[in-house]
Amino acid sequence: MTYPSLPLAAPGTTPVRVLTVAGSDSGGGAGIQADLRTFAMLGLHGCVAITAVTVQNSTGVTEFAEIDPTIVAAQMRSVVSDIGVSAAKTGMLASAPIITAIADAAVDLGIGRDGAIPLVVDPVSASMHGDPLLAADALGALTTQLFPLATVVTPNLDEVRLLTGIDVVDDATQRAAAVALHAMGPRWALVKGGHLRGSDLSPDLLYDGTDFHQFPAPRINTPHDHGAGDTLAAAIVGALGHGYSVPDAVAFAKRWVTRGLAAAYPLGAGHGPVNPLWRLAPSTP
Ligand code: PXL
Numbered sequence: 001m002t003y004p005s006l007p008l009a010a011p012g013t014t015p016v017r018v019l020t021v022a023g024s025d026s027g028g029g030a031g032i033q034a035d036l037r038t039f040a041m042l043g044l045h046g047c048v049a050i051t052a053v054t055v056q057n058s059t060g061v062t063e064f065a066e067i068d069p070t071i072v073a074a075q076m077r078s079v080v081s082d083i084g085v086s087a088a089k090t091g092m093l094a095s096a097p098i099i100t101a102i103a104d105a106a107v108d109l110g111i112g113r114d115g116a117i118p119l120v121v122d123p124v125s126a127s128m129h130g131d132p133l134l135a136a137d138a139l140g141a142l143t144t145q146l147f148p149l150a151t152v153v154t155p156n157l158d159e160v161r162l163l164t165g166i167d168v169v170d171d172a173t174q175r176a177a178a179v180a181l182h183a184m185g186p187r188w189a190l191v192k193g194g195h196l197r198g199s200d201l202s203p204d205l206l207y208d209g210t211d212f213h214q215f216p217a218p219r220i221n222t223p224h225d226h227g228a229g230d231t232l233a234a235a236i237v238g239a240l241g242h243g244y245s246v247p248d249a250v251a252f253a254k255r256w257v258t259r260g261l262a263a264a265y266p267l268g269a270g271h272g273p274v275n276p277l278w279r280l281a282p283s284t285p
Helices: 031-041 069-082 096-109 136-149 157-164 171-182 228-241 246-262
Strands: 017-025 045-057 060-066 087-090 119-121 188-191 204-207 212-215
Touching: 017 031, 017 069, 017 228, 031 045, 031 228, 045 069, 045 096, 069 096, 087 228, 096 136, 119 136, 119 228, 136 157, 157 171, 171 188, 171 204, 204 246, 212 246, 228 246
Parallel strands: 017 045, 017 087, 087 119
Antiparallel strands: 045 060, 188 204, 204 212
């Protein structure tokens, strides 16, 4: 596998800046923690707008506190107006009022489809343990307010089922899901194949309304994949921030997260995280 790398800023010079609008994971494996570690490894300066503070460890999420929607939007406005960002992503959004506040701020700040700043929307709905991270009544706000702003949406197969009703079991149903998601307004839909049952591959499929791009990869069989979706989306943001096209950014991020999964580690009594620091391992070529 080729070695994914992005240019680092020279010491003392300002790196490319990116923004994550997401929740905090007290266990340090997913959410803003995964995003910031990925951004740092890609030579980026990461800004954050925190949406929620989860209480969780390797065995699951027990509760979370939502941040006031005006504070979520204010974090976005504060960093974008002063620091400036080249790309942004959303992760855990918790509630419909938070989504509305983010969508309004994004439009004002030029984040999203018709603005200059590409936006990756990772439609996080639940933790890997099945604990809800998005209110059931917030799905409509997500698809009607945020999807039309998205440069790319990156659902996993559980989220695809929730969003489209399509059960992806093979290439044909994955294509149908990509078409259905694209019709909800994003410029590109990425249907991640990591949860495909009975396959030793993890095929991701990207669609822009015209062309399908396939990103095959071996399935890394590990129980320690907490934060894999966040890490993939963060790596897409990183590559977009560095000026990659969407298909190139997805190809880069897919290789990045596959390496992270191969280097994942156990943590606590449950599921450990994907390892965004894999490149620091002494054995890395
Ligand atoms: O991996 C999705 C995710 C995103 N954000 C937060 C999470 C999780 C999964 O648990 O806790 C804060």
